[in-house]
Amino acid sequence: MATMAGPSRLIGAPIKRREDPRLVQGLSHYVDDIKLVNTLHCTFLRSDYAHADIKSIDTEAAENLSGVVKVITGSDIAGKVGSIPCAAEIEGLKVPDHPALAVGRVRFVGEPIAAVVATDPYVARDALDLIEVEYDELPAVVDLDAAIESDSTVIYDEFDDNIAFTMPLDAGDVDAAFAEADHVVSQRFVNQRLIPNSIEPRGVLAEYLPGEGTLTVWSSTQVPHHLKTILSLLLDLPEQLVRVIAPEVGGGFGSKLNVYPEEAVVAYLATQLRKPVKWIEKRSEGFTTTIHGRDQVDYVDMAVKNDGTITALRAKLLANMGAYHQLLTPIIPVLTYLMMPGAYKIPNIKLELIGVFTNKMATDAYRGAGRPEATHIIERMVDLAAQKLGMDAKEIRFKNFPQPDEFPLEMATGVTYDSGNYQMSFNKALDTVDYASLRARQAELRGQGRYMGIGIATYAEICGMGPSVGVAGGGWESSTVRIERTGKVTVLTGVSPHGQGQETSFAQIVADEYGISIDDIVIIHGDTGRQPQGIGTFGSRATAVGGAALIIATQQVKEKMAQIAAHMLEANADDLVFEDGNIFVQGSPDSAVTFADVAATAHVAVNLPPEVEPGLEATHFFEPSNFTYPFGAHISIVEVDPETGEIDLQRYVAVDDCGNIINPLLVDGQVHGGIAQGLGQAMYEGAVYDENGQLLTGSFMDYAIPKATQVPRFETEHTTTPSPVNPLGVKGVGEAGTIASSPCLVNAVVDALSPFGITDIDMPMTPNRVWQAIQDAQ
């Protein structure tokens, strides 16, 4: 007798990752692990100066070095390799030419000037030392505030100033709200520049087959489909003959959501030299020339009433673009702008966003991308307002949250939050830490001269990018589901995971829908030759958009299967259930056809119902109707030693609401990693350039990403408020931890130090900085 056990639901279960066996054995293939016969090795000569005219480049000695095959400079490829593109469409945006190799002038330290190709990677490095470049140094523009002063050096001759764009917003009646405010709080924030530092560096391998005219590029990228299109345009090759493969990718965090000069140059060299060409980034290159994150200076005022109601927000946001626009550079601070109100109903908002060119590496998407900045601003301002009003940090938040029945909620910045219950997640966090007794404990410790702080961040973020109107280059996603003749299922997805685990979570979705074993499903990603269309993995979108495309394609194939099975069973397709590898009429599991039999029937094609075509395959493009807006509440508890400035992070509680959860194990992993990166910003990390535009933090010696001893154990909890904008009801969770944790920690430290009258502290909150703040306050 057939077992009557119900279908085992995989969605929602903590399934171990199917990716891991290859990864834990070192059997996976990242770009540098792919070895092609006769591969040549490329290195880049990079600018030593932040701003200089190139007087001359002498490559002769390098070319004469035994083993060197080719040396090229910017003038060699001018007109042959197009300008590195920026996808942003912003009114009045200045988009400077961005040559893959500098021509005439360099604008940041690390800018590529020449490329060397040699038969051996060591020789390619040796050759760099033999290239002579003569520079005429120009004054470097490094300070964000000074860059927009009228006496600043202007980086581009073709522009009048260093302002890349301005974007104003005036919603409601801000002036009246400030006039009627009981209190106004004002603060300048520096959201320091960060360096993403995925542990796998970038890398590119390109092979061109002149007979077929095909270019294949393996790149450590989050967006293979964008890279394919853009490379075809930059190199003037037919797009159909370009294939980009993102093999195993060792982390990205936004830094590989880009198209870099090295990708274009290596691909170009492969077409010219007709041998495979490989470039693997050195960590020192990663520090100077992989995009940086954050780097804003924000001037913010908030109007509040005596009862804690926030009536208006006014801000000037200066966002550092760096020297050139990378793919999304100007768009990142726009996300700050859109998310300025955070989790609060603020009817009146006036903003001025100013994008500024400087002689530094371009900023672009780094985990959170614009939302950590917004969250930092609003969460700090709310605490500042509470402090001024003598109100508890908890009360002011409840006072200004929207009610759950107000969603979908249109915000003054023009975005519409999809769903939310901010009270629920916050209450859960408050209960978890037992907030009231924490405050009592804090008062007790203060009496003993000890400085305990409780930090709160209640955030809302924008994810699931997104509807195409809001995402440069398209916000849809595509998925193909194919049931093979043997009944095995192939899923092709346009998302490009690099640690997120979609080979597991996507298989869970399909296995549940078809009632088959997860082992019968293979998820293929990151290869434009296999899945022709896609956008990629970024902006916490893979499951919200790619998963949505997948479930719809899965259901489309299922409908056809049901028709065929109904024909085989002489039943009605609507009555069929798919369970344990069988398809049968509800209630009659004994007369079933197997999933594999139906697949075979679909392909043998001699017993198909009329009008049904052979094969079992569907492709769906999913266009979401809106972004998703995950939210949550994080609470941290610290004790600060006023003698040393040392912060002891004692407890960290995260309650995140990312909608429905496919795999809680993966969600926790994302939250942990996200918090660690936000904690890195709060406590340790910061890119520092000197007044000449030299990067002082260009190695792991000087730029401190958190180590195992520097992060505590995190407590993670969830509430579940499904999103209405996709069929899975998911929201996305890749960035939440990063977005909430840095303001949460700063709020904790400021709370600890409030007896000194300290109201704000810049990140990273190094012991020295904390100690200095205490000294200054005394």
Next chain:
Amino acid sequence: MNKSRKQINTTINGEDYTHEVEPRLLLVHYLREVAGLTGTHVGCETSLCGACTAIVDGQAVKTCTMLAVQADGAEITTIEGLAQDGELHPIQEGFWERHGLQCGFCTPGMIVAAHQLLERNPNPSEDEIRHGLEGNFCRCTGYQHIVDAVQYAAEKMQG
């Protein structure tokens, strides 16, 4: 160039290798490019990230800090050598069971470092695990599941 090459003999994961190498060749490049074992990764080349960690004569070593010629005569175990007869090593199993990896790039070095840690201290506390892995960076996991993975392995190896 050939004149300056030196012959080295090593045993890697139980197999003997003999090659002529340039004296300046880093051990990590020898493992990856000459011996063809690409499970040992390069994350920084400056002995800071730990991605290149392998076991050389019983010691966990950052193989980007060592020259291949210094490994002449050495017995080396890389990540590829830990699983035996198709069975994952308990540490590998722990990383799988406890979701101790995301992108996986740090993982081979992390597992090898954990191997040494557990050899020296079979029953480490959470604090000892975190200190033992301080030389290995992970940018993805926030380390918590890595700690859990090592604890899992410690229990399994004792049990």
